Amino acid sequence: MFINVMLVVRNLSIQYQNNQVLQGFELELAQGEIFALLGDSGSGKSSALHFIAGLDETHSGSVILDGELLSDNGQHQTPPESRGVGMVFQDYALFPHMNVEKNIAFGIDHQSKREQQIRVKELLFLVDLTGIERKYPHQLSGGEQQRVALARALAPAPKLLLLDESFSSLDQKHRETLAKQVRDVLKKTNTTAILVTHDKAEAVAFSDRYGIIKNQKLQEKK
Amino acid sequence: MALLVALPIFVVAFSWVLPKHELWAHFFENLLPSLIHSTVILLVGVGIGVTLLGTVLAYLVVMVEFPGRQWLEWALFLPFAIPAYVLAFVYLGVFDYSGYAQVWMREALGLPGFDIRSGSWAIILTFVLVFYPYVYMMARASFKRQKTNMIEAGKLLGASPIRVFFKISLPLARPAAAAGLLVTLMETLADFGVVSLFNYDTFTTAIYSAWGDFRSIEVAAQLASLLVLVAFFLIHFEKKARGQAKYYSTNVSNKKPYQAHGAVGWLIALFVFGVFMLSFAMPMLQLLIWGWGAVASEWSAKYFDLISSTAILTLSAVIITLMIATVLALPNRCKRGSIWLQSVIRLATLGYALPGSVMAVGLLYGINQISAVNIYFGGESINHIVFGSIALLLFAYVSRFMAIAYSSIEASAQQIKPVFTQSARLLGASRLKLVMQVYLPMITPGILAGGLLVAVDVMKELPATYLLRPFGWDTLAIQVYELSAEGLFERAAVPALIMVLFGSVLMLIFQVLDKHSSKGA
Incomplete structure (x- = not known):
């Protein structure tokens, strides 16, 4: 059912101060596919994500996104801001001095004001948070902040x-509901995604396919 | 840029390379021992006084509910707006031999007269009343961060309020109080106005006399370098002591662990109110009385010049200082752990340890040397261009107050976590956009607070202004000092009042900002 290959990661290795945690990591994702990456703390799963985003460098590994070589042999050819990669952080990282509308519009300010407003409305509708444009992050609940971060x-x-x-x-309760909502949104927008988690039930429910990092290697399931 | 800011320090240290001046031998044999003696007495007395007063007041307003607590908590900050030399001349004017307090004591009570300038107690008391807010401010923020439940646990284990104070609260607040104490000691060491009004000899007055009376910039620089040594020693301990201590408070809970009812409550209120009266309200009242009587004869068009030159100097110094401090604080967020950058920042903020007089001497001496080298190579002296130029004075201000602005901006830059940078970059933000839309708005409260503190300090600054001011650029501080040095206290009250008024307004804005930022956190 997936035809176009969207992401290719080749031979990614990660080490923390001479301690090898990940070796020869390979991954291929089709357009619109959702993948979950499981592993214990310190297994290198978050570092792998940061490398794909272009935030951290390492000594080996390549990333090809939509046919374009973004990183080669551990070095980034394209900086994070020009990769077309989005990220939702663990603590959301919403800018505390901007309201919801400004936060969401931050990445699309090359568009006209009118277009930005329409896009913000569209996304808030998508994540089921209509009408909170003027609120600030500290006025929102954890789940709401999470959905604003996703919209952004x-x-x-x-x-x-x-x-x-x-x-x-x-x-637990909000986690399951939200994971399902987010999955629906990603499917609706046909967005390719990788979720890093240490919760297996969450990985199974959220993804089309998942893998576990064990003994420095990725073991794929499903 | 940082090197430039630290220039006076290098210059002062360099003075030791020069051949010994015979004047130095005179200073060394006749003056140095008594200088060290009087300086040490002053530092010890002021140190003990501000630590006791500052921590006790901070503990009372944070932990105990008593009548009037809410407004006293803020009122205790107000003495920051009064320059030390203003408080000094008010107390001199009231308690001097011919001051009305002493006249009344002699005539009505029949007590023998005394000389307020003899001994050290009066000058120590003056310094304590004017500098306790440093300890108060740091200790208060630290007490506020202590969780109420920790104190409640102590209470449930049967500890009395006094025991809780000594066993729980005080040890936790010690680093913050120590940081406040060290700032106080540096300020005391740097003071020129109070000691010269009290005729009390310290290193700072000796530096001034070496340059002013003996015209020996070498001896002044050598004395200054000794002062720098002590200041480095203090700044080293300040860094160690401060650790995580902040000037800001992040309010955990507004619930007070202790309620002081009845007589005890009123006694506490009386004590705190008494400190406020002695350090702010009474001096202000005295200034108002003197100012009211003298304003008709003292006020003239000259004051427009004084106010405008004070305002121009203060504003320019604040803007330049904030710009440099922001430039230094921002990359420190992005590239943490860069040793090179750390050393640059350390260099640029060293000026805080330098008394204004040392700063001035360092600058004058440095330029003198540059001229000498220039003449040696057949050029001309640059002294006449640079000496007494606004640029030199502004340079001294910026170098001296950089640390205040930097630490304030740095404190608010700490909330810029790496994830904000990462997420902005992933959303396609350029470096310029990152700085303009994420970093700057997030550190704006710190920039504003730093600007206000620097403004208050520049306005009050006396020694560097006195030595470096261009012709025709007298400030309000100079006017206060010159009039009060001649004992014309009534007339000095007029410029002093203008300064205190501006200072109080700035301090009130600072408090509103602080309240706002502790709510948002």
Whole structure:
């Protein structure tokens, strides 16, 4: 059912101060596919995500996104801001001095004001938060902040969305509901995504396919 | 840029390379021992006084509910607006031999007269009343961060309020109080106005006399370098002591662990109110009485010049200082752990340890040397261009107050976590956009607070202004000092009042900002 290959990661290795945690990591994702990456703390799963985003460098590994070579042999050819990769962080990283509308519009300010407003409305409708444009992050609940962060990451229509333990700061009940909502949104927008988590049930429910990092290697499931 | 800011320090240290001046031998044999003696007495007395007063007041307003607590908590900051030398001349004017307090004591009570300038107690008391807010401010923020439940646990284990204070609260607040104490000691060491009004000899007065009376910039620089040594020692301990201490408070809970009812409550209120009266309200009242009587004869068109030159100097110094401090604080967020950058920042903020007089001497001496080299190579002296130029004075201000602006901006830059940078970059932000839309708005409260503190300090600054001011650029501070040095206290009250008024307004804005930022946190 997936035809176009969107993301290719080749031979990614990560080490922390001479301690090898990840070796020969390979991954291929089709357009619109959702992948979950499981592993214990310190297994290198978050570092792998940061490398794909172009935030951290390492000594080996290549990233090809939508046919374009972004990183080669551990070095980034394209900086994070020009990769077309979006990310939702564990603690959301919403800018505290901007309201919801400004936060979401941050990545699309090359568009006209009118276009920005329409896009913000569209995204808030998508994440089921209509009418909170003027609120500030500290006025929102954890789940609401999470959905605003998702809307912000989706606003520039990224080719790849990365979710770094994005549900882990919520309680169990909200986590399951939100994971399902986010999955629906990603499917609706046909966005390719990787979720990093240490919760297997969450990985199974959220993804089309998942893998576990064990003994420095990625073991794929499903 | 940082090197330039630290220039006076290098210049002063360099003075030791020069051949010994015979004047130095005179200073060394006759004056140095008594200088060290009087300076040490002053530092010890002021140190003990501000620590006791500052921590006790901070503990009372944070932990105990008593009548009037809410407004006293803020009122205790107000003495920051009064320059030390203003408080000094008010107390001299009231308690001097011919001051009305002493006249009344002699005539009505029949007590023997005394000389307020003899001994050290009066000058120590003056310094304590004017500098306790440093300890108060730091200790208060630290007490506020202590969780109420920790104190409640102590209470449930049967500890009395006094025991809780000594066993729980005080040890936790010690680093903050120590940081406040060290700032106080540096300020005391740097003071020129109070000591010269009290005829009390310290290093600072000796530096001034070496340059002013003996015209020996070498001896002045050598004395200054000793002062720098002590200041480095203090700044080293300040860094160690401060650690995580902040000037800001992040309010955890407004609930007071202790309620002081009845007589005890009123006694506490009386004590705190008494400190406020002695350090701010009574001096202000005295200034108003003197100012009211003298304003008709003292006020003239000259004051428009004084106010405008004070305002121009203050504003320019604040803008330049904030710009440099922001430039230094921002990359420190992005590239943490860069040793090179750390050393640059350390260099640029060293000026805080330098008394204004040392700063001035360092600058004058440095330029003198540049001229000498220039003449040696067949050029001309640059002294006449640079000496007494506004640029030199502004340079001294910026160098001296950089640390205040930097630490304030740095404190608010700490909330810029790496994820904000990462997420902005992933959303396609250029570096310029990152700075303009994310970094700057997030550190704006710190920039504003730093600007206000620098403004208050520049306006009050006396020694560097006195030595470096261009002709025709007298400030309000100079006017206060010159009139009060001649004992014309009534007339000095007029410029002093204008300064205190401006200072109080700035301090009130600072408090509103502080309240706002502790709410948002």
